[in-house]
Amino acid sequence: MIPLKSQKDLTMLKRSGVILASVMQKLQASLRPGMTTLDIDLLSAELIRKEKALAAFKGYKGFPGSACVSVNEEIVHGVPGPRVILEGDIVSIDLGVNYEGFFSDMAVTLPVGKVETDRLKLIAVAKQSLDIGIKQAQVGNYLTDISHSIQSFVEAQGFSVVRQFVGHGIGTALHEEPEIPNFGRPGLGPLLKSGMVLAIEPMINLGSWECKIIENGWTAVTADGAPSAHFEHTVAVTNKGPVILTKV
Numbered sequence: 001m002i003p004l005k006s007q008k009d010l011t012m013l014k015r016s017g018v019i020l021a022s023v024m025q026k027l028q029a030s031l032r033p034g035m036t037t038l039d040i041d042l043l044s045a046e047l048i049r050k051e052k053a054l055a056a057f058k059g060y061k062g063f064p065g066s067a068c069v070s071v072n073e074e075i076v077h078g079v080p081g082p083r084v085i086l087e088g089d090i091v092s093i094d095l096g097v098n099y100e101g102f103f104s105d106m107a108v109t110l111p112v113g114k115v116e117t118d119r120l121k122l123i124a125v126a127k128q129s130l131d132i133g134i135k136q137a138q139v140g141n142y143l144t145d146i147s148h149s150i151q152s153f154v155e156a157q158g159f160s161v162v163r164q165f166v167g168h169g170i171g172t173a174l175h176e177e178p179e180i181p182n183f184g185r186p187g188l189g190p191l192l193k194s195g196m197v198l199a200i201e202p203m204i205n206l207g208s209w210e211c212k213i214i215e216n217g218w219t220a221v222t223a224d225g226a227p228s229a230h231f232e233h234t235v236a237v238t239n240k241g242p243v244i245l246t247k248v
């Protein structure tokens with residue numbers, strides 16, 4: 001059952017999303033070569049605390065960080081630690097906020113200093129694929145219209161779509177129904193209704209789509225070691241079209 005949100009719920013989810021987007025802006029502004037992924041995590045925790053909200057990932061299924069920080073070949077669920085961020089890296093920051101019981105989820109991939117052209121294109125295509133997916137989050141569309149639009153665009157650009165991780169419903173829990181794959185045939189799954197709130201999150205690889213989990217049990221990396229990019233927004237399906245909640 002996919003929960004439908006009331007107008008009051010959507011107002012609270014928007015507050016949560018605005019907090020998250022403003023924290024993300026500050027993290028983006030402070031990203032520098034020489035920082036560790038733990039530095040980003042600690043800063044995110046402090047910024048979320050200042051907004052009187054909670055870091056939704058902290059302790060989720062035992063996750064040790066407030067943020068997932070995934071560098072280059074790391075796709076998602078990068079565990080914050082001593083890894084030093086270098087000029088030329090691309091860094092994915094995935095962050096969730098719990099504001100008075102209302103959850104929002106967002107990810108961006110950022111270039112650090114001067115970055116190779118193919119990595120910049122990967123980031124641009126990943127970002128654009130999210131925009132394309134969001135446009136399909138319309139009342140009366142099927143869920144996998146989102147999935148199909150993302151995969152078609154990404155593969156036409158010569159990149160691949162991660163299969164093992166998918167987007168999800170969100171609201172009064174971090175993960176709700178439905179699962180939202182970033183690949184597959186259109187016209188399947190539930191019809192989208194006003195009041196659904198979806199965390200749409202394409203993960204795009206420069207090489208092949210296969211991935212593996214490293215020894216820490218969390219971090220997913222590309223099987224071929226090529227870079228990966230990840231963008232995510234929390235989006236409300238409304239009668240006036242999709243509304244991005246994770247926006248300042």
Ligand code: MG
Pocket residue numbers: 105106167168199201232
């Ligand atoms: Mg998510």
